[in-house]
Amino acid sequence: MNITNKTVLVTGANRGIGQALVDEAIRRGAKRVYAGTRSGLQHTDQRVMPLTLDVTNSSQIERAVGAVETLDVLINNAGVATYDDLSDPAAIESHLAVNLFGTLNVTRAFLPLLTRSKGAIVNNMSVAAFAALPIVPAYSISKAALFSLTQSLRAQLAGRGVTVHGAFPGPVDTDMSRDFDTPKASPESVARAIFDGLGKGEEDIFPDSFSQTMAESWRASRAKTLEHQFAALVQGA
Numbered sequence: 001m002n003i004t005n006k007t008v009l010v011t012g013a014n015r016g017i018g019q020a021l022v023d024e025a026i027r028r029g030a031k032r033v034y035a036g037t038r039s040g041l042q043h044t045d046q047r048v049m050p051l052t053l054d055v056t057n058s059s060q061i062e063r064a065v066g067a068v069e070t071l072d073v074l075i076n077n078a079g080v081a082t083y084d085d086l087s088d089p090a091a092i093e094s095h096l097a098v099n100l101f102g103t104l105n106v107t108r109a110f111l112p113l114l115t116r117s118k119g120a121i122v123n124n125m126s127v128a129a130f131a132a133l134p135i136v137p138a139y140s141i142s143k144a145a146l147f148s149l150t151q152s153l154r155a156q157l158a159g160r161g162v163t164v165h166g167a168f169p170g171p172v173d174t175d176m177s178r179d180f181d182t183p184k185a186s187p188e189s190v191a192r193a194i195f196d197g198l199g200k201g202e203e204d205i206f207p208d209s210f211s212q213t214m215a216e217s218w219r220a221s222r223a224k225t226l227e228h229q230f231a232a233l234v235q236g237a
Helices: 016-027 058-067 089-117 137-160 187-200 215-219 222-235
Strands: 007-011 032-037 048-052 073-076 120-124 163-167
Touching: 007 016, 007 089, 016 032, 016 187, 032 058, 048 058, 058 089, 073 089, 089 120, 089 137, 120 137, 120 187, 137 163, 137 222, 163 187, 215 222
Parallel strands: 007 032, 007 073, 032 048, 073 120, 120 163
Antiparallel strands: none
16 A cells, blocks of 8 residues: 555544654645544645544544545554553443554544445554453453454454554553653654555554564464464455
């Protein structure tokens, strides 16, 4: 997927990786970039079209679909991450509402447009999808669930010509990881790597030096082979 002259929608576009994805899409020559945020957004480039889009709000999702004429790439980037200790079930529910069900509902809503364009979906996750980060267990649970959703969508949508990609950044220098004391990649470098991976057709994108240490072992793993074997059950039905 070369995004030159393509139409892209990024959720959670007001800061961090989302904002960097919008800017990188413009730099790569996207025809139009819809920037989904819960609040207002201003951008100097006229190709950027702000969308009021809280991914947990069904009415806003419906209105956003009505405002988008065509779509080639959907990047599900909106997410939340807060510290918890699993003592409050509401913390898990709130993470799942945004990180899992928000992604699912936005994807389902825009799927007719993506099917028409034979487009692509990118779900922005985390290395915590592979191994829980115990200081943010609810976040880790939601990203692991999103990983499973991504694999399922990939298998189910292949027959419609829609590709589904997962991005697995390590620590990134954003507000979300401000208190996490470790070397971090810049949002701009992660955005570049996500679009590079999309351009190469990578199913699983490891967009920074931290995550790249596990890239080859994952791609050659029995678990990845099993994913393809399970996907064949759907694709051959």
